[in-house]
Amino acid sequence: MRQKITIAIDGFSSTGKSTIAKLLAKKYNYIYVDTGAMYRAVALFAKKNQFIREDFFDVEKLISSLDSISLEFCFNENLGFAEMFLNDENVENEIRTLEISQLVSKVAAISEVRKKLVAEQQAIGKNGGIVMDGRDIGTVVFPFAELKIFMTASVDKRAMRRYTELIDKGDAVSYEEILQNVLERDRIDSTREDSPLIKATEAIEIDNSDLRIQEQFERICELIDKRIN
Numbered sequence: 001m002r003q004k005i006t007i008a009i010d011g012f013s014s015t016g017k018s019t020i021a022k023l024l025a026k027k028y029n030y031i032y033v034d035t036g037a038m039y040r041a042v043a044l045f046a047k048k049n050q051f052i053r054e055d056f057f058d059v060e061k062l063i064s065s066l067d068s069i070s071l072e073f074c075f076n077e078n079l080g081f082a083e084m085f086l087n088d089e090n091v092e093n094e095i096r097t098l099e100i101s102q103l104v105s106k107v108a109a110i111s112e113v114r115k116k117l118v119a120e121q122q123a124i125g126k127n128g129g130i131v132m133d134g135r136d137i138g139t140v141v142f143p144f145a146e147l148k149i150f151m152t153a154s155v156d157k158r159a160m161r162r163y164t165e166l167i168d169k170g171d172a173v174s175y176e177e178i179l180q181n182v183l184e185r186d187r188i189d190s191t192r193e194d195s196p197l198i199k200a201t202e203a204i205e206i207d208n209s210d211l212r213i214q215e216q217f218e219r220i221c222e223l224i225d226k227r228i229n
Contacts, residue, residue, distance in 0.1 A: 003228050004030070004129030006144075008137035011151030012197070013101075013185045014158035016208060016216070017133035020151070022081050023217050025131045028224065033124055035134035035141070036104070037084040038071050038117050040095035043107040045069055045086060052103055063112045071120065098166060098173055101181055105188035108135070114194050135189055138200035146227045148203035149220060157209045158182050 007024060009017050018034050025032035042062075046052040051062045073082035074090075083092040094100070107113055114136075121141045125132055132141065138148035159179040166173050189197040199205060204223060208216050 005146035005224070005227055006125060006128050006142050007131045007147045007224065008142050008145040009131065009133040009149045009151060010135055010138050010197070010200070010203065012158065013182055014162040015151040015153050016213065017151050019213060020216055020220065021131045021133040024220060024224070027221065031124065031130045032082065033073065033121060033130060033132040035117065035121055035132060035137065037095060039108040040100050040104050041071055041084050041086040041091055042069060042113055043100050043104040044091055044095050046107055047100070047103060052107065054102060057106055059110060062107070063110065066112060066116050098171060098177070098181065101185070105185045109188060109192040109194065111194040135197040136195040138203050139198060140195045147223055148200045150199040150203040150205045152205060152207050153209040155179070155182060
């Protein structure tokens, strides 16, 4: 029987972490967890309860409300992946907007939020056989993961990917708006006091600025097979 390992994929926003992670989970029949969706759902909860907006953030109210937040991934057979549910409501589409993107890094910087979600992530992946992507998977959530990947790409390429994704969904956004959002998220994620975005010492870096998805996928599969076998 092949060993079930833990695969941690970290990196900057819009580097395609989730896309690759989903493909890997499908190939190896592993559980996939999009930790970014969890933080986005908490940001949506804060927004809906008027704890946060672009120029305001009542951190204490969010912290005091954390016990009333229930997060769950429910697999959608038609889509082929699990969708994010917040307090039993499907919020997959709501959490993918630019507005939530502009709020999520602020929410994710709160230690109490991270403590709650990291505990949930560790519980989900305690038995291995998991692909998890985020910002601190290889450094905090699963520091002993058998394989750690750190994905990066140029800011311009990442902004264009995100811009194209939102335009294809029909969102009215500008490239400059997206570029500024990517830069701001990089700044907050990399400088926050609790679990900043850093490359784990043993992580393998993949710069996918000019790599096709299939190239990235094949490269990571080779690394997984070496560790499994």
